[in-house]
Amino acid sequence: MAAPGKISSIYIYILSVCVMASCGQNDVPVIKMGKDINRTDTLGIESIALRIDTITLRTDSLYDITLFGVSEDRMFGLTAEKVLVIMDRDGQVLKTSRRTGRGPGEFTNLGRAEYDPYNEEILLLDYWNKIIRLDTDGNLIEEIKNGNTSSIGDIRPLSKDRYAATGMSDYSREYCITIMDREINPVNRMLPLQNNAQKSNKGIIALEYMKVFNSKVLYKPFGEFTYYELSDSIYSPYLTVDCGRYTLPPEMNVRVGDHADKQNNFQIDEEFICGKYYFAQYLHEKGMCWYYDIFDISTGKRVSHFRYGMEEYKADTDEGFILRCGDQRYGIIPQYVKDNVLYWSRFNDDGTTTLFMISL
Numbered sequence: 001m002a003a004p005g006k007i008s009s010i011y012i013y014i015l016s017v018c019v020m021a022s023c024g025q026n027d028v029p030v031i032k033m034g035k036d037i038n039r040t041d042t043l044g045i046e047s048i049a050l051r052i053d054t055i056t057l058r059t060d061s062l063y064d065i066t067l068f069g070v071s072e073d074r075m076f077g078l079t080a081e082k083v084l085v086i087m088d089r090d091g092q093v094l095k096t097s098r099r100t101g102r103g104p105g106e107f108t109n110l111g112r113a114e115y116d117p118y119n120e121e122i123l124l125l126d127y128w129n130k131i132i133r134l135d136t137d138g139n140l141i142e143e144i145k146n147g148n149t150s151s152i153g154d155i156r157p158l159s160k161d162r163y164a165a166t167g168m169s170d171y172s173r174e175y176c177i178t179i180m181d182r183e184i185n186p187v188n189r190m191l192p193l194q195n196n197a198q199k200s201n202k203g204i205i206a207l208e209y210m211k212v213f214n215s216k217v218l219y220k221p222f223g224e225f226t227y228y229e230l231s232d233s234i235y236s237p238y239l240t241v242d243c244g245r246y247t248l249p250p251e252m253n254v255r256v257g258d259h260a261d262k263q264n265n266f267q268i269d270e271e272f273i274c275g276k277y278y279f280a281q282y283l284h285e286k287g288m289c290w291y292y293d294i295f296d297i298s299t300g301k302r303v304s305h306f307r308y309g310m311e312e313y314k315a316d317t318d319e320g321f322i323l324r325c326g327d328q329r330y331g332i333i334p335q336y337v338k339d340n341v342l343y344w345s346r347f348n349d350d351g352t353t354t355l356f357m358i359s360l
Contacts, residue, residue, distance in 0.1 A: 042306060048360055074088060084134075113125075118160045123157065153207045154209045164230045175193065176192070176219065194223070196251055206253070223251070239278065276340075289310075318331025
């Protein structure tokens with residue numbers, strides 16, 4: 001029989017191994033995908049939701065609004081035709097505008113619409129070559145056009161006078177992130193390029209996005225699997241996704257016509273973090289299906305794993321993460337996430353739009 005001290009040491013060691021298995025190096029959470037992929041279920045988001053609220057957006061003929069920002073008293077969205085819509089929190093439209101063109105405050109190729117909570121502004125990125133700032137009433141504050149704006153892939157506010165910006169793979173660069181000042185001039189660069197796919201100038205051009213989850217600006221290098229939390233001077237690992245033997249090599253993301261080589265890899269299409277949950281929509285061509293997974297980041301446990309294949313397609317089942325509300329079952333892809341709340345708009349047959357606000 002082992003001495004009590006040795007038993008305690010053994011238990012401590014086992015506990016340490018378990019914690020490391022779920023957190024990885026430096027306590028960065030690791031989401032392990034690819035286990036028991038044929039063991040699917042139909043658990044819905046409602047099983048982890050704290051509450052589900054809905055409102056009907058009073059938007060006249062604008063029925064296809066997708067939110068991109070929420071403040072204390074307003075919601076901001078765009079239609080498919082790039083009409084800017086400003087609403088109060090009850091869904092009443094306060095202002096709409098369609099700002100297409102090449103004049104002051106107008107855009108020709110809108111790449112990003114973002115609410116800046118630090119300055120209480122709407123930030124628009126026009127890929128044609130400008131940054132547009134509007135106040136929360138939709139009025140033009142200023143537009144900035146310089147030698148830096150044409151190479152921006154995405155931009156996110158970090159503070160009142162600092163922004164994080166990514167590039168596009170057909171622009172020569174050595175770093176993933178450029179920190180900009182309010183005049184959109186570079187003040188810092190960080191995080192060296194991680195793979196050759198980020199340098200692609202043939203085939204598919206990689207455009208790298210950032211996301212804001214849990215009030216943190218997060219960036220995942222194109223073709224990679226680790227999210228980094230960004231500030232104006234440092235970056236740190238936030239979450240890693242491990243697809244195991246189904247991992248898609250980075251360079252495969254920018255090749256054209258190599259579908260046969262990708263068939264047994266997971267091709268992640270949509271992913272987001274809401275509160276303590278990680279959501280992923282990914283394609284598995286060999287299995288002829290999409291998967292919709294939800295993981296608890298704090299434990300690493302998969303809490304939902306829905307397969308959408310030919311059988312579901314033929315049955316006209318809604319595609320997306322399952323949500324049951326009332327007597328209805330929906331398939332949803334959340335359009336906006338703020339902290340622990342998912343926002344999803346349903347466009348109804350009568351021309352109205354129902355906004356679901358799902359708190360996790």
